[in-house]
Amino acid sequence: MIPRYSRPEMVSIWSPETRFKIWFEIEAHACDAQAAIGVIPKANAEAVWKAKDATFNVARIDEIEAVTKHDVIAFLTHLAEIIGNDEARFVHQGMTSSDVLDTTFNIQLCRASDLLLVAMDRVLAALKTRAFEHKDTIRIGRSHGIHAEPTTMGLTFARFYAEMARGRARLVAARAEIATGAISGAVGTFANIDPSVEEHVCKMLGLAPEPISTQVIPRDRHAMFFATLGVIASSIENIATEIRHMQRTEVLEAEEFFSPGQKGSSAMPHKRNPVLTENLTGLARLVRSAVTPALENVALWHERDISHSSVERAIGPDTTITLDFALHRLAGVVEKLVVYPENMLRNMNKFKGLVMSQRVLLALTQAGVSREDSYRLVQRNAMKVWEKGADFKTELLADPEVTAALSPAEIEEKFDLGYHTKHVDTIFARVFG
Numbered sequence: 001m002i003p004r005y006s007r008p009e010m011v012s013i014w015s016p017e018t019r020f021k022i023w024f025e026i027e028a029h030a031c032d033a034q035a036a037i038g039v040i041p042k043a044n045a046e047a048v049w050k051a052k053d054a055t056f057n058v059a060r061i062d063e064i065e066a067v068t069k070h071d072v073i074a075f076l077t078h079l080a081e082i083i084g085n086d087e088a089r090f091v092h093q094g095m096t097s098s099d100v101l102d103t104t105f106n107i108q109l110c111r112a113s114d115l116l117l118v119a120m121d122r123v124l125a126a127l128k129t130r131a132f133e134h135k136d137t138i139r140i141g142r143s144h145g146i147h148a149e150p151t152t153m154g155l156t157f158a159r160f161y162a163e164m165a166r167g168r169a170r171l172v173a174a175r176a177e178i179a180t181g182a183i184s185g186a187v188g189t190f191a192n193i194d195p196s197v198e199e200h201v202c203k204m205l206g207l208a209p210e211p212i213s214t215q216v217i218p219r220d221r222h223a224m225f226f227a228t229l230g231v232i233a234s235s236i237e238n239i240a241t242e243i244r245h246m247q248r249t250e251v252l253e254a255e256e257f258f259s260p261g262q263k264g265s266s267a268m269p270h271k272r273n274p275v276l277t278e279n280l281t282g283l284a285r286l287v288r289s290a291v292t293p294a295l296e297n298v299a300l301w302h303e304r305d306i307s308h309s310s311v312e313r314a315i316g317p318d319t320t321i322t323l324d325f326a327l328h329r330l331a332g333v334v335e336k337l338v339v340y341p342e343n344m345l346r347n348m349n350k351f352k353g354l355v356m357s358q359r360v361l362l363a364l365t366q367a368g369v370s371r372e373d374s375y376r377l378v379q380r381n382a383m384k385v386w387e388k389g390a391d392f393k394t395e396l397l398a399d400p401e402v403t404a405a406l407s408p409a410e411i412e413e414k415f416d417l418g419y420h421t422k423h424v425d426t427i428f429a430r431v432f433g
Helices: 008-013 016-036 042-051 058-068 071-083 097-133 153-178 195-205 220-247 275-288 291-296 307-336 341-351 354-366 371-388 392-397 408-413 417-421 424-432
Strands: 138-143 146-152
Touching (some): 058 071, 097 153, 146 417, 220 307, 354 371, 354 408
Protein backbone atom coordinates (compact mmCIF):
# COMPACT_ATOMS: atom_id res chain seq x y z
CA MET A 1 0.00 0.00 0.00
CA ILE A 2 1.22 3.54 -0.69
CA PRO A 3 2.70 5.46 2.27
CA ARG A 4 -0.13 8.02 2.10
CA TYR A 5 -2.56 5.45 3.50
CA SER A 6 -0.22 3.46 5.73
CA ARG A 7 0.83 3.43 9.35
CA PRO A 8 4.35 2.18 10.08
CA GLU A 9 3.24 -0.26 12.80
CA MET A 10 1.19 -2.25 10.32
CA VAL A 11 3.62 -1.86 7.43
CA SER A 12 6.41 -3.41 9.50
CA ILE A 13 4.46 -6.66 9.86
CA TRP A 14 4.68 -7.13 6.08
CA SER A 15 8.28 -6.07 5.57
CA PRO A 16 10.77 -8.59 4.11
CA GLU A 17 12.80 -8.31 7.31
CA THR A 18 9.84 -9.40 9.44
CA ARG A 19 8.91 -12.18 7.02
CA PHE A 20 12.43 -13.64 7.04
CA LYS A 21 12.59 -13.39 10.83
CA ILE A 22 9.42 -15.49 11.09
CA TRP A 23 10.76 -17.96 8.53
CA PHE A 24 13.85 -18.34 10.66
CA GLU A 25 11.87 -18.91 13.85
CA ILE A 26 9.76 -21.61 12.19
CA GLU A 27 12.88 -23.41 10.92
CA ALA A 28 14.72 -23.07 14.24
CA HIS A 29 11.80 -24.33 16.34
CA ALA A 30 11.34 -27.20 13.91
CA CYS A 31 14.99 -28.15 14.36
CA ASP A 32 14.55 -28.12 18.14
CA ALA A 33 11.60 -30.48 17.84
CA GLN A 34 13.47 -32.73 15.42
CA ALA A 35 16.39 -32.92 17.82
CA ALA A 36 14.09 -33.72 20.75
CA ILE A 37 12.86 -36.87 19.01
CA GLY A 38 16.35 -37.84 17.80
CA VAL A 39 15.91 -37.13 14.10
CA ILE A 40 18.77 -34.60 13.94
CA PRO A 41 21.74 -33.95 16.23
CA LYS A 42 21.04 -31.55 19.08
CA ALA A 43 24.23 -29.63 18.22
CA ASN A 44 22.91 -28.84 14.77
CA ALA A 45 19.64 -27.61 16.19
CA GLU A 46 21.46 -25.38 18.66
CA ALA A 47 23.70 -24.04 15.89
CA VAL A 48 20.71 -22.73 13.95
CA TRP A 49 19.96 -20.31 16.78
CA LYS A 50 23.26 -18.56 16.08
CA ALA A 51 21.26 -16.60 13.53
CA LYS A 52 18.73 -15.45 16.13
CA ASP A 53 20.09 -11.92 16.29
CA ALA A 54 21.28 -11.82 12.71
CA THR A 55 20.00 -9.24 10.27
CA PHE A 56 18.99 -11.14 7.19
CA ASN A 57 20.32 -9.49 4.07
CA VAL A 58 17.28 -8.90 1.88
CA ALA A 59 19.38 -7.89 -1.09
CA ARG A 60 21.45 -11.05 -0.78
CA ILE A 61 18.33 -13.25 -0.61
CA ASP A 62 16.94 -11.49 -3.67
CA GLU A 63 20.24 -12.09 -5.44
CA ILE A 64 20.08 -15.82 -4.71
CA GLU A 65 16.41 -15.99 -5.70
CA ALA A 66 17.25 -14.42 -9.06
CA VAL A 67 19.18 -17.63 -9.76
CA THR A 68 17.10 -20.25 -7.91
CA LYS A 69 13.72 -18.74 -8.83
CA HIS A 70 12.55 -19.98 -5.41
CA ASP A 71 12.19 -17.68 -2.43
CA VAL A 72 12.35 -20.27 0.36
CA ILE A 73 15.43 -21.96 -1.12
CA ALA A 74 17.07 -18.54 -1.46
CA PHE A 75 16.41 -17.88 2.22
CA LEU A 76 17.72 -21.28 3.30
CA THR A 77 20.87 -20.73 1.24
CA HIS A 78 21.42 -17.38 2.93
CA LEU A 79 20.79 -18.93 6.35
CA ALA A 80 23.48 -21.50 5.62
CA GLU A 81 25.86 -18.65 4.76
CA ILE A 82 25.25 -17.22 8.22
CA ILE A 83 25.45 -20.36 10.37
CA GLY A 84 27.62 -22.55 8.15
CA ASN A 85 26.78 -25.24 5.64
CA ASP A 86 27.44 -28.15 7.96
CA GLU A 87 25.39 -26.64 10.80
CA ALA A 88 22.55 -25.96 8.38
CA ARG A 89 22.55 -29.51 7.05
CA PHE A 90 19.31 -30.49 8.79
CA VAL A 91 17.39 -27.25 8.43
CA HIS A 92 14.03 -27.77 6.68
CA GLN A 93 14.28 -31.52 7.35
CA GLY A 94 11.12 -33.21 6.03
CA MET A 95 9.42 -29.89 5.42
CA THR A 96 8.01 -28.26 2.31
CA SER A 97 7.91 -24.59 1.36
CA SER A 98 4.24 -24.20 2.22
CA ASP A 99 4.97 -25.22 5.79
CA VAL A 100 6.99 -22.05 6.10
CA LEU A 101 4.96 -19.79 3.82
CA ASP A 102 1.49 -20.63 5.12
CA THR A 103 2.44 -20.64 8.77
CA THR A 104 4.17 -17.29 8.33
CA PHE A 105 1.22 -15.79 6.49
CA ASN A 106 -1.10 -16.78 9.31
CA ILE A 107 1.25 -15.32 11.91
CA GLN A 108 1.30 -12.05 9.99
CA LEU A 109 -2.49 -12.03 9.74
CA CYS A 110 -2.75 -12.65 13.48
CA ARG A 111 -0.39 -9.78 14.24
CA ALA A 112 -2.28 -7.57 11.82
CA SER A 113 -5.54 -8.56 13.54
CA ASP A 114 -4.15 -7.46 16.89
CA LEU A 115 -3.41 -3.99 15.51
CA LEU A 116 -6.82 -3.84 13.84
CA LEU A 117 -8.50 -4.71 17.14
CA VAL A 118 -6.65 -1.84 18.82
CA ALA A 119 -7.85 0.48 16.05
CA MET A 120 -11.43 -0.77 16.43
CA ASP A 121 -11.27 -0.14 20.16
CA ARG A 122 -10.33 3.47 19.42
CA VAL A 123 -13.29 3.82 17.05
CA LEU A 124 -15.64 2.25 19.60
CA ALA A 125 -14.40 4.56 22.37
CA ALA A 126 -14.94 7.62 20.17
CA LEU A 127 -18.45 6.53 19.15
CA LYS A 128 -19.42 5.80 22.75
CA THR A 129 -18.16 9.17 23.96
CA ARG A 130 -20.07 11.07 21.27
CA ALA A 131 -23.18 8.94 21.80
CA PHE A 132 -23.44 9.91 25.46
CA GLU A 133 -22.53 13.51 24.67
CA HIS A 134 -25.46 13.77 22.26
CA LYS A 135 -27.83 11.24 23.82
CA ASP A 136 -30.64 13.80 23.93
CA THR A 137 -29.64 15.99 20.97
CA ILE A 138 -32.76 15.93 18.79
CA ARG A 139 -32.39 15.49 15.05
CA ILE A 140 -34.70 14.31 12.32
CA GLY A 141 -34.55 10.70 11.27
CA ARG A 142 -34.70 10.12 7.54
CA SER A 143 -35.87 7.27 5.37
CA HIS A 144 -35.20 7.34 1.63
CA GLY A 145 -33.42 10.64 2.32
CA ILE A 146 -36.76 12.20 3.34
CA HIS A 147 -37.78 13.48 6.77
CA ALA A 148 -39.34 10.68 8.80
CA GLU A 149 -39.64 11.12 12.59
CA PRO A 150 -37.48 12.66 15.33
CA THR A 151 -34.55 10.70 16.74
CA THR A 152 -31.37 11.82 18.51
CA MET A 153 -27.79 12.25 17.44
CA GLY A 154 -26.86 10.00 20.34
CA LEU A 155 -28.88 7.16 18.84
CA THR A 156 -27.07 7.68 15.54
CA PHE A 157 -23.72 7.28 17.25
CA ALA A 158 -25.06 4.36 19.31
CA ARG A 159 -26.17 2.36 16.29
CA PHE A 160 -22.77 2.87 14.69
CA TYR A 161 -21.19 1.72 17.96
CA ALA A 162 -23.30 -1.45 17.95
CA GLU A 163 -22.38 -2.14 14.33
CA MET A 164 -18.67 -1.70 15.02
CA ALA A 165 -18.93 -3.86 18.14
CA ARG A 166 -20.34 -6.65 15.97
CA GLY A 167 -17.48 -6.10 13.56
CA ARG A 168 -14.98 -6.39 16.40
CA ALA A 169 -16.52 -9.68 17.53
CA ARG A 170 -16.30 -10.98 13.98
CA LEU A 171 -12.65 -9.98 13.79
CA VAL A 172 -11.88 -11.81 17.04
CA ALA A 173 -13.48 -14.91 15.52
CA ALA A 174 -11.65 -14.41 12.22
CA ARG A 175 -8.34 -14.12 14.06
CA ALA A 176 -9.02 -17.41 15.82
CA GLU A 177 -9.96 -18.95 12.46
CA ILE A 178 -6.65 -17.93 10.93
CA ALA A 179 -4.41 -18.78 13.90
CA THR A 180 -3.27 -22.18 12.66
CA GLY A 181 0.04 -23.51 11.44
CA ALA A 182 1.09 -26.50 9.36
CA ILE A 183 4.41 -28.35 9.42
CA SER A 184 3.17 -31.50 7.71
CA GLY A 185 5.50 -31.90 4.74
CA ALA A 186 4.71 -32.65 1.12
CA VAL A 187 0.96 -33.22 0.56
CA GLY A 188 0.38 -33.00 4.31
CA THR A 189 0.86 -36.65 5.25
CA PHE A 190 3.71 -36.21 7.78
CA ALA A 191 5.54 -38.95 5.86
CA ASN A 192 8.92 -37.32 6.41
CA ILE A 193 8.28 -35.33 9.57
CA ASP A 194 6.68 -36.28 12.85
CA PRO A 195 3.43 -34.52 13.87
CA SER A 196 5.09 -33.57 17.16
CA VAL A 197 7.28 -31.12 15.22
CA GLU A 198 4.20 -29.27 14.03
CA GLU A 199 2.79 -29.24 17.56
CA HIS A 200 5.98 -27.77 18.96
CA VAL A 201 6.38 -25.10 16.29
CA CYS A 202 2.77 -24.01 16.62
CA LYS A 203 2.98 -23.89 20.41
CA MET A 204 6.11 -21.72 20.30
CA LEU A 205 4.50 -19.33 17.79
CA GLY A 206 1.07 -19.06 19.41
CA LEU A 207 -0.83 -21.07 16.82
CA ALA A 208 -2.99 -24.18 16.81
CA PRO A 209 -1.91 -27.09 14.59
CA GLU A 210 -4.02 -27.28 11.44
CA PRO A 211 -6.16 -30.44 11.95
CA ILE A 212 -5.65 -31.53 8.36
CA SER A 213 -3.63 -29.74 5.73
CA THR A 214 -2.77 -30.96 2.27
CA GLN A 215 0.36 -29.18 1.23
CA VAL A 216 -1.33 -25.95 2.21
CA ILE A 217 -3.53 -24.66 5.01
CA PRO A 218 -7.15 -24.70 3.73
CA ARG A 219 -8.05 -21.36 2.18
CA ASP A 220 -11.62 -21.25 3.47
CA ARG A 221 -10.00 -19.88 6.63
CA HIS A 222 -8.51 -16.99 4.70
CA ALA A 223 -11.73 -16.39 2.81
CA MET A 224 -13.50 -15.96 6.15
CA PHE A 225 -10.79 -13.58 7.34
CA PHE A 226 -10.84 -11.27 4.33
CA ALA A 227 -14.63 -11.33 4.17
CA THR A 228 -14.66 -10.09 7.75
CA LEU A 229 -12.32 -7.24 6.82
CA GLY A 230 -14.68 -6.42 3.96
CA VAL A 231 -17.67 -6.20 6.30
CA ILE A 232 -15.75 -3.91 8.67
CA ALA A 233 -14.80 -1.73 5.71
CA SER A 234 -18.48 -1.50 4.75
CA SER A 235 -19.32 -0.38 8.28
CA ILE A 236 -16.68 2.33 7.98
CA GLU A 237 -18.32 3.48 4.77
CA ASN A 238 -21.73 3.41 6.43
CA ILE A 239 -20.56 5.88 9.06
CA ALA A 240 -18.64 7.97 6.54
CA THR A 241 -21.68 8.24 4.27
CA GLU A 242 -23.87 9.56 7.10
CA ILE A 243 -21.27 12.18 7.99
CA ARG A 244 -20.94 13.20 4.34
CA HIS A 245 -24.69 13.69 4.18
CA MET A 246 -24.73 15.73 7.39
CA GLN A 247 -21.99 18.00 6.03
CA ARG A 248 -23.92 18.95 2.88
CA THR A 249 -24.43 22.72 2.84
CA GLU A 250 -28.23 22.51 2.83
CA VAL A 251 -28.12 20.09 5.80
CA LEU A 252 -25.04 21.07 7.86
CA GLU A 253 -25.95 19.12 10.97
CA ALA A 254 -22.32 18.11 11.49
CA GLU A 255 -19.00 18.46 9.70
CA GLU A 256 -15.45 17.25 9.80
CA PHE A 257 -13.13 19.43 11.85
CA PHE A 258 -11.63 22.12 9.62
CA SER A 259 -8.18 22.95 10.98
CA PRO A 260 -6.50 26.37 10.90
CA GLY A 261 -4.74 26.85 7.57
CA GLN A 262 -6.69 24.05 5.88
CA LYS A 263 -7.84 24.72 2.33
CA GLY A 264 -10.97 23.17 0.85
CA SER A 265 -10.56 23.98 -2.82
CA SER A 266 -7.87 25.26 -5.14
CA ALA A 267 -10.49 27.37 -6.92
CA MET A 268 -13.14 28.29 -4.32
CA PRO A 269 -11.80 29.67 -1.02
CA HIS A 270 -15.15 29.22 0.73
CA LYS A 271 -15.17 25.39 0.47
CA ARG A 272 -15.09 23.04 3.50
CA ASN A 273 -15.34 19.60 1.95
CA PRO A 274 -15.84 16.21 3.70
CA VAL A 275 -12.52 14.99 2.33
CA LEU A 276 -11.72 12.53 5.11
CA THR A 277 -15.02 10.66 4.94
CA GLU A 278 -14.90 10.68 1.14
CA ASN A 279 -11.44 9.17 1.46
CA LEU A 280 -12.81 6.53 3.83
CA THR A 281 -15.45 5.61 1.28
CA GLY A 282 -12.73 4.99 -1.29
CA LEU A 283 -10.53 3.02 1.12
CA ALA A 284 -13.51 0.80 1.99
CA ARG A 285 -13.84 -0.08 -1.69
CA LEU A 286 -10.20 -1.15 -1.76
CA VAL A 287 -10.60 -3.45 1.23
CA ARG A 288 -13.76 -5.02 -0.17
CA SER A 289 -12.03 -5.63 -3.49
CA ALA A 290 -9.97 -8.35 -1.79
CA VAL A 291 -12.99 -10.41 -0.76
CA THR A 292 -13.79 -12.01 -4.12
CA PRO A 293 -10.17 -13.07 -4.83
CA ALA A 294 -9.97 -14.54 -1.33
CA LEU A 295 -13.12 -16.56 -1.97
CA GLU A 296 -11.74 -17.73 -5.31
CA ASN A 297 -8.56 -18.91 -3.56
CA VAL A 298 -10.50 -21.61 -1.73
CA ALA A 299 -10.62 -23.92 -4.75
CA LEU A 300 -7.08 -25.19 -5.41
CA TRP A 301 -5.97 -28.13 -7.53
CA HIS A 302 -5.55 -31.40 -5.65
CA GLU A 303 -3.20 -31.10 -2.67
CA ARG A 304 -1.69 -27.83 -3.79
CA ASP A 305 -1.22 -25.25 -6.48
CA ILE A 306 0.04 -21.69 -6.14
CA SER A 307 -2.75 -19.77 -7.85
CA HIS A 308 -3.55 -18.31 -4.42
CA SER A 309 0.00 -17.15 -3.74
CA SER A 310 0.18 -14.06 -5.94
CA VAL A 311 -3.22 -12.95 -4.71
CA GLU A 312 -2.28 -13.24 -1.04
CA ARG A 313 1.06 -11.49 -1.48
CA ALA A 314 -1.01 -8.47 -2.51
CA ILE A 315 -4.21 -8.64 -0.47
CA GLY A 316 -2.54 -9.65 2.80
CA PRO A 317 -0.60 -6.43 3.27
CA ASP A 318 -2.86 -4.17 1.21
CA THR A 319 -6.11 -4.92 3.03
CA THR A 320 -4.72 -4.93 6.57
CA ILE A 321 -2.65 -1.79 6.01
CA THR A 322 -5.58 0.01 4.37
CA LEU A 323 -8.12 -1.03 6.98
CA ASP A 324 -5.78 -0.11 9.82
CA PHE A 325 -5.31 3.36 8.35
CA ALA A 326 -9.04 3.75 7.69
CA LEU A 327 -10.02 2.78 11.22
CA HIS A 328 -7.66 5.30 12.77
CA ARG A 329 -8.80 7.98 10.33
CA LEU A 330 -12.42 7.24 11.19
CA ALA A 331 -11.65 7.44 14.91
CA GLY A 332 -10.08 10.86 14.37
CA VAL A 333 -13.09 12.06 12.39
CA VAL A 334 -15.55 10.96 15.09
CA GLU A 335 -13.43 12.33 17.93
CA LYS A 336 -13.28 15.79 16.36
CA LEU A 337 -16.62 15.86 14.53
CA VAL A 338 -18.30 19.26 14.88
CA VAL A 339 -22.01 18.85 15.67
CA TYR A 340 -24.63 21.59 15.16
CA PRO A 341 -27.72 20.90 17.35
CA GLU A 342 -29.36 24.19 16.35
CA ASN A 343 -29.21 23.24 12.68
CA MET A 344 -30.71 19.85 13.52
CA LEU A 345 -33.72 21.52 15.12
CA ARG A 346 -33.99 24.00 12.26
CA ASN A 347 -34.01 21.20 9.70
CA MET A 348 -36.58 19.22 11.64
CA ASN A 349 -38.90 22.21 11.83
CA LYS A 350 -38.47 23.13 8.17
CA PHE A 351 -41.84 21.57 7.32
CA LYS A 352 -43.70 22.96 10.32
CA GLY A 353 -44.67 19.92 12.33
CA LEU A 354 -45.10 17.55 9.41
CA VAL A 355 -42.97 14.86 11.04
CA MET A 356 -45.67 14.30 13.70
CA SER A 357 -48.09 12.83 11.16
CA GLN A 358 -47.99 9.27 12.52
CA ARG A 359 -48.94 10.40 16.03
CA VAL A 360 -52.00 12.14 14.65
CA LEU A 361 -52.87 9.11 12.51
CA LEU A 362 -52.71 6.79 15.52
CA ALA A 363 -54.67 9.21 17.70
CA LEU A 364 -57.49 9.32 15.15
CA THR A 365 -57.69 5.52 15.03
CA GLN A 366 -57.71 5.44 18.84
CA ALA A 367 -60.59 7.92 18.73
CA GLY A 368 -62.68 5.55 16.63
CA VAL A 369 -61.91 6.73 13.09
CA SER A 370 -61.11 3.94 10.60
CA ARG A 371 -57.50 3.62 9.56
CA GLU A 372 -58.37 4.41 5.94
CA ASP A 373 -60.21 7.60 6.91
CA SER A 374 -57.52 8.54 9.44
CA TYR A 375 -54.82 8.22 6.81
CA ARG A 376 -56.88 10.27 4.34
CA LEU A 377 -57.43 13.07 6.84
CA VAL A 378 -53.79 13.28 7.92
CA GLN A 379 -52.40 13.04 4.42
CA ARG A 380 -54.82 15.70 3.16
CA ASN A 381 -53.43 18.19 5.65
CA ALA A 382 -49.86 17.01 5.22
CA MET A 383 -49.94 17.72 1.50
CA LYS A 384 -50.76 21.37 2.25
CA VAL A 385 -47.49 21.58 4.15
CA TRP A 386 -45.52 20.05 1.26
CA GLU A 387 -47.19 22.05 -1.46
CA LYS A 388 -48.09 25.39 0.15
CA GLY A 389 -45.74 25.71 3.11
CA ALA A 390 -48.65 25.57 5.56
CA ASP A 391 -48.31 24.76 9.26
CA PHE A 392 -49.38 21.19 9.91
CA LYS A 393 -50.87 21.75 13.36
CA THR A 394 -52.75 24.83 12.20
CA GLU A 395 -54.26 22.90 9.30
CA LEU A 396 -55.31 20.05 11.57
CA LEU A 397 -56.98 22.44 14.00
CA ALA A 398 -58.89 23.99 11.09
CA ASP A 399 -60.09 20.66 9.70
CA PRO A 400 -63.60 19.91 11.04
CA GLU A 401 -63.30 16.18 10.36
CA VAL A 402 -60.15 16.03 12.49
CA THR A 403 -61.51 18.20 15.31
CA ALA A 404 -64.67 16.11 15.35
CA ALA A 405 -62.51 13.25 16.65
CA LEU A 406 -59.72 15.08 18.51
CA SER A 407 -59.88 18.10 20.79
CA PRO A 408 -57.43 21.01 20.29
CA ALA A 409 -55.57 19.90 23.43
CA GLU A 410 -55.28 16.36 22.09
CA ILE A 411 -53.94 17.68 18.79
CA GLU A 412 -51.49 19.96 20.60
CA GLU A 413 -50.18 17.06 22.67
CA LYS A 414 -49.27 15.14 19.52
CA PHE A 415 -46.53 17.68 18.80
CA ASP A 416 -44.50 16.96 21.95
CA LEU A 417 -40.90 16.11 20.96
CA GLY A 418 -40.29 14.29 24.21
CA TYR A 419 -42.64 11.53 23.08
CA HIS A 420 -40.07 10.40 20.53
CA THR A 421 -37.14 10.24 22.96
CA LYS A 422 -38.78 8.51 25.92
CA HIS A 423 -37.04 5.18 25.26
CA VAL A 424 -33.56 6.50 24.51
CA ASP A 425 -32.25 5.31 27.88
CA THR A 426 -33.64 1.84 27.24
CA ILE A 427 -31.87 1.65 23.88
CA PHE A 428 -28.62 2.93 25.40
CA ALA A 429 -28.81 0.26 28.10
CA ARG A 430 -29.18 -2.38 25.40
CA VAL A 431 -26.21 -1.08 23.44
CA PHE A 432 -23.79 -0.09 26.17
CA GLY A 433 -24.93 -2.25 29.08
